[in-house]
Amino acid sequence: MKKGLHPENYRFVVFKDMSNGYSFLSRSTSPTKETIKWEDGNEYPLIKLEISNMSHPFFTGQNVLVDTAGRIDKFKKRYEKKK
Numbered sequence: 506m507k508k509g510l511h512p513e514n515y516r517f518v519v520f521k522d523m524s525n526g527y528s529f530l531s532r533s534t535s536p537t538k539e540t541i542k543w544e545d546g547n548e549y550p551l552i553k554l555e556i557s558n559m560s561h562p563f564f565t566g567q568n569v570l571v572d573t574a575g576r577i578d579k580f581k582k583r584y585e586k587k588k
Contacts, residue, residue, distance in 0.1 A: 519549045522557040529557075 518533040519541050530543060533552065541551040 517549050518552055519543055520552050520554055520557070522554050522560050524556060524560045527557060527559040 512534045514534050515532045516534075517530055518535065518537070519528055519530055520533075521528040521541070528541075530549065535552055537550045537552050539551040539553075540548045543549050
């Protein structure tokens with residue numbers, strides 16, 4: 506492998522799914538200013554996620570109904586006023 510191609514600052518980071526509170530410890534170079542105390546008693550940088558494998562419909566098998574009709578009606582109402 507080429508030298509200097511990959512980042513050198515890998516560190517342990519806690520990723521937290523904000524939709525359900527699921528957290529896991531992994532390594533990352535992503536910058537963050539927040540920290541959290543992990544199960545082992547150490548503090549690690551915290552990266553907040555909107556969705557993870559524990560909340561994504563593909564992995565959980567739960568379908569989420571999207572209100573497309575409501576969004577379309579809202580769009581039409583908004584732009585009918587401009588006519």
